[in-house]
Amino acid sequence: MKWLKVWRYRILFFLAALGPGFITANVDNDAGGIFTYSQAGAQYGYSLLWTMIPITIALIVVQEMCARMGAVTGKGLSDLIREEFGLRLTFIIMLLLVVVNFGNVIAEFTGIAGALGLFHVSKYIAVPVCAFLVWALVVKGDYKSVEKIFLFASVVYLAYIAAGVLGRPDWHTALVETVKLPDRSLWHDRNYVYMTIGVIGTTITPWMQFYLQSSIVEKGVTVKQYKATRLDVTIGSIFTDVVAWFIVVVCAATLWIHGVRNINVAADAAEAMRPIAGDYAFLLFAAGLFNASLFAASILPLSTAYTVCEGLGFESGLDRTWKQAPVFYWLYTILIAAGAAVVLIPNFPLVKMAVLSQVLNGLLLPVVMYFMLKLINKPELMGEYRNRTWFNAIAWITGILVTGLSLLLVWQSIRG
DSSP states (O other), X not given: OHHHHHHHHHHHHHHHHOSHHHHHHHHTSSHHHHHHHHHHHHHHTTTTGGGHHHHHHHHHHHHHHHHHHHHHHOSOHHHHHHHHHOHHHHHHHHHHHHHHHHHHHHHHHHHHHHHHHXXXXXXXXXXXXXXXXXXXXXXXXXXXXXXXXXXXXXHTTHHHHHHHHHTOOOHHHHHHHHHSOOOGGGGGOHHHHHHHHHHHHTSOOHHHXXXXXXXXXXXXXXXXXXXXXHHHHHHHHHHHHHHHHHHHHHHHHHTGGGTOOOOSSHHXXXXXXXXXXXXXXXXXXXXXXXXXXXXXXXHHHHHHHHHHHHHHTOOOOTTSOTTTOHHHHHHHHHHHHHHHHHHTSTTOOHHHXXXXXXXXXXXXXXXXXXXXXXXXXXXXXXXXXXOOHHHHHHHHHHHHHHHHHHHHHHHHHHHO
């Protein structure tokens, strides 16, 4: 029975490790991410699945760096930027981050409205109710209880895997396309290049790095517990990209194969899927979209509040009361209330706002990546835990590639 004890220990270690890394990686599959992956599958079938491998590598590398900085220094990323580069520069970055994240919050409430609209629930009911639930979850809870709810929300992403199976895809083609580069002829298609950039560029966003490091610090992770945290980051990155893989696959198997090439929002994919794959696939896809949008609508304002308060020296954290951290809670409240209010404006161009949020992410990402790589390579800050030569090479290549792709996506979006 010794083997049973060993496996029970491993399972308990695995469950104990899940936390900030798993949550942060999964929020990456928000309404904007789901739309991007759905469009990739609808427009190009299985031929963009090869991007999932570099996406996963990039996500693991960047998330691991942030988690390591948090565990070693005991400080958030914005806090380190202020200490190392000054308050003025930090204030500018925080201002940009608030603007970018506000656009993302609007995109998430747009996803909530679209998902519940599939079940004929008016956005004038759905958005205010969900905004209140999101607000109450964080304001009335402590870190441990909120983390448990977020972990449960992460597991709900399994709905996309189930939807992928119900879509009855060509598994052989899907697996082959995952491990081989696309045909050269596809690179002559400008839209294919654009979609490739979009799929890869949606992987790493500025807010993720700030939120992950802040969560590591608030959870009290130190160097001694870092092995478990590194496992958490790795598992989260792999799981979220497996979910992304299934989103592309189910849209390829249902929409692309039946000639449905374009969708405007992620909810359109679920609606178009219904007569092809059946009610169960529709329900799972729609439920996954709602969960992802509500999940991200909770995390994004929380990430912003953490980051701004750390960067500017205000008290922050879910284990503090409103009196102890008023700026933290007020900023969180304002972002949620304003984001929900914008979505309720009649005839507001929500699709354009969603696209704009992705463009703004692309503009800010190079700045955040630069500071991250500078900080993690400082011997006096990281000591023996700074990047080694080989890991540093991978990190810089990842940073340059993701940044270049994001900037190219921004340029393509502006031209479009």
